[in-house]
Amino acid sequence: MTGPDWRGGWDPFHEFQREMGRLFQSFDPFQSLRHIRTFPPINIYVAGDEFLLAAQIPGLAPDEVELTVTSETVTLRGERKRPEGIKDDSYRRQERFMGRWSRTITLPDRVDESKVSAQFVDGVLTVRLPRAEGARPRHIAVSSPS
Amino acid sequence: MSEAHPSIRVPLGPSSTPPAPSGDAAAGEVPPLARPTITPPIDIHDGPEGLTLEADLPGATEENLIIQLEHNVLSLDARLVAPAPEGARPIHQEFPLGDYHRSFILSDDVDRERITAELKNGVLKVFLPKADRARARRIEIKS
Numbered sequence: 001m002t003g004p005d006w007r008g009g010w011d012p013f014h015e016f017q018r019e020m021g022r023l024f025q026s027f028d029p030f031q032s033l034r035h036i037r038t039f040p041p042i043n044i045y046v047a048g049d050e051f052l053l054a055a056q057i058p059g060l061a062p063d064e065v066e067l068t069v070t071s072e073t074v075t076l077r078g079e080r081k082r083p084e085g086i087k088d089d090s091y092r093r094q095e096r097f098m099g100r101w102s103r104t105i106t107l108p109d110r111v112d113e114s115k116v117s118a119q120f121v122d123g124v125l126t127v128r129l130p131r132a133e134g135a136r137p138r139h140i141a142v143s144s145p146s
Numbered sequence: 147m148s149e150a151h152p153s154i155r156v157p158l159g160p161s162s163t164p165p166a167p168s169g170d171a172a173a174g175e176v177p178p179l180a181r182p183t184i185t186p187p188i189d190i191h192d193g194p195e196g197l198t199l200e201a202d203l204p205g206a207t208e209e210n211l212i213i214q215l216e217h218n219v220l221s222l223d224a225r226l227v228a229p230a231p232e233g234a235r236p237i238h239q240e241f242p243l244g245d246y247h248r249s250f251i252l253s254d255d256v257d258r259e260r261i262t263a264e265l266k267n268g269v270l271k272v273f274l275p276k277a278d279r280a281r282a283r284r285i286e287i288k289s
Binding site: 038041042043044045046047051052054056057058059060061086090091092093094095096097105108122123124126 | 187190197202203205207230235236238239240
């Protein structure tokens with residue numbers, strides 16, 4: 001990104017870089033994967049009669065995340081902005097995702113939109129999605145032709 | 147939405163109450179864990195007063211985040227609390243549940259006494275102020 005020469009010789013980052021390279025090798029065998037992961041990463045759980053969606057969206061305030069639920073799809077949308085007043089060339093390292101993002105997830109079943117609730121704490125969005133009444137498992141007899 | 151504490155100050159203890167068994171010289175090492183270790187992505191930018199380090203630690207709280215400065219190693223450790231209740235069955239997983247860990251070697255140009263940290267919306271911001279000129283120069287000769 002930037003050369004080793006840095007304003008008046010104060011360059012603690014030299015050490016940073018070396019150390020980080022070393023740590024990556026020893027502790028992070030999936031280093032190459034870290035940079036291609038999607039933002040925000042989402043986990044989905046089943047808990048009783050509801051789905052639970054958790055998304056890691058650090059750095060955003062609750063009102064900066066748009067959440068839409070329709071039938072069986074959940075859409076999350078937002079924009080992560082860089083802190084203002086910091087020039088591009090003052091960055092020594094940039095690994096965090098910034099910019100517009102959107103994710104659409106299709107759930108295995110329909111959900112009751114009116115009962116969906118969400119909370120956003122410590123950069124983690126948690127959405128509770130109760131299954132719709134008619135979406136509970138049904139047994140359907142399979143008949144063979146002829 | 148926890149807007150009551152929009153910004154949390156994280157105390158920085160120089161090698162006080164380390165929860166992990168003391169590794170002394172091998173301060174950057176973590177003990178073997180059953181949970182995966184997650185390397186959080188970071189940004190570092192510089193300003194006239196010093197460096198600012200920002201790390202994405204979604205799910206980290208003031209209680210489970212440990213910032214340690216031991217000798218010249220600054221380490222960040224946090225435990226990711228499961229977002230689902232006990233017994234919930236994962237059907238799709240893009241992020242692992244594990245422990246955040248990352249460490250850095252600070253040069254002597256950082257004024258360690260004045261390092262401050264702040265945790266907000268899952269982002270940790272650590273400010274590493276520049277030491278005064280005289281001190282920095284003295285260290286330069288040494289190294």
